[in-house]
Amino acid sequence: MVHNYVMRLNNLQRKIREEELDAYLVTAQDSIYYLTGATYDTAERPFFVVIYPDSPPDLVVPELERARMKKAQGIRVVQSYFDYPAAPGGNWYDKINALVGGISKLGVEPSIPAEISSKLWARDIVTYSLVSELRLIKTDDEIESIRQVARYADKGMALLVKNMYNGVSAVELLALSRQLQKEIVKAGDYDPLDNEFITVGRPAPQSAQPCSVPDYGDRLRRGPLSLVCTLRLAGYAAECARTVFLGPPSGSDAELFHHMETAREIAFSMIKPGTPCAEIDQATRDYFESQGLSEYILHRTGHGFGVGSHEAPWLSAGSKDVLEKNMVISIEPALYLRDTGGFRHSDTVLVTEDGYEPLTTYPATLAALTLKDRRPLKSLKGGFVRRAAGA
Incomplete structure (x- = not known):
């Protein structure tokens, strides 16, 4: 996909003139990629665009x-x-201060490290979220890029579901990301610095820790199991996540799944331009609270996708963001019970002129996600993967 980086730089320059800045210093890796298309591994050495x-x-x-x-x-x-x-x-600040040290008003990103800001010599250093503001509304080429990533996220979810069986190990599911990676490499235009492939399966009750990393040898059996496919391809991100069951869920698990589904329906019903993001989050929270479940909420209803897998707009209490056409967001209201597990779906969604378009479309119903045990053949294949990984 070809992106118009010159147009992005021109749009940023227009904002710089509006704010009457003498220069604007860009330091965040995602922002530099967004403006120039250049990928790099920063390590400890900082990169800058002035x-x-x-x-x-x-x-x-x-x-x-x-x-x-x-x-x-x-x-x-x-x-x-x-x-x-x-x-x-010969230090970075010698070079940067030679460029901006004599100016009166320098804009910087909110994420600028203190180590960098403390060494700048500009007279007046002011924080502005100019690049983040540009990234909020996606252009047609960006939407097509995210749409492509979302299709692969659905493929990743299908792979995860296909390889499930009672006792499947976490390492077997992590290894599935290699299949997606091979497909992308074969398609060409592959840069390892702007591609990430994550396929994760979390057993119950660890599925109640949505950011946890399972041990290779962890086995997925009964209870609410978390399957997640998060991808970044050619610099753009998307995610598909589902809560699944191996065999029929218990009555209480089915009820909690239903409450998660209802909260999602509430959130989806509110997606349209002009809706304050905080109101969507509040609506899902109000529903959970009405069911006596508010203590099981661990995070906001959603966030933005783009160059980053977590970026504005934030569907969260306290957010000032308002939905606009061509924003791309996640919808993921969830419940997490420490001794039971987590109930969370996540989808990548485009805000349209009069509503929304789901970009990830993997089935989300309880019937579709109550899986049959395919143990004999899958277990045999899984044994090879476990031995290769030492799990």
Whole structure:
């Protein structure tokens, strides 16, 4: 997918002029990728883009990355510093201050590290979320990129479900991401620095810890099981997550699943331009509270997708964001019971002119996600994977 990086830089320059800034310093890796299309592994060495109101920007990088970073789009010149740290005169701040040290008003991103902001010599340093604001509304090419990632997220979920059996190990499910990766590599245009492949299965009750990493040898058996496929392809992210059962769920598990489904329906019904994101979160919370379940809420109803897998808009209490056409969000109200497990679906959703379009569409009903045990053949294959991984 071809993206118009020059247009993005021009849009940012317009915002810089509106705020009457002399320059704007971009330091976040996702922001630099969004503006230039350049991928890199930052490690401890910082990268910078200095954006001016009316002239092409400068890119400042470590010397060992200078030649490779000439791929950055819309840049006047790629400048370099020697290393981190370096002798006096060869550090990143020597180079940056030579560019911005004499200006009156410098804008910086809210995420700028204190180590960097403390060494800047500009007279007035002001925080502005200019790049984040640009990233909120997706262009047609960005939507098509996310749409493609969402299709692969559905494929990943189908792979996870297909390989489920009573006693499947976490490592077998993690290994499925390699199948998706091979398919992307075969399709061409593969850059390992802007692609991530995660397929995860969490057993019960660990599924009540939505950000936990299962041990390779963990086995998925009964209870609410969490399956997640989170991908970043060619720089853009999407996710599909489902709660599944191996065999019929208990009555209480089925009831909790139903409450999660109802909260999702409430959230989906509110998706349209002009809806405050905080109101969607409050509506799902109000429903859970009406059912006596508020103590089992661990997180917000959703967040944005784009270059980042978690970015604005935030569907959360306290958020000032308002939905607009061509935002891409997740919908994932959930319940987590420490001794039982988690009940969470997550979908990637496009806000349209009069509502929404689900970009991930894997079946979400209890009937579709109550799985039959395919133990004999799957267990045999799983044994090879476990032995190879030492699990």
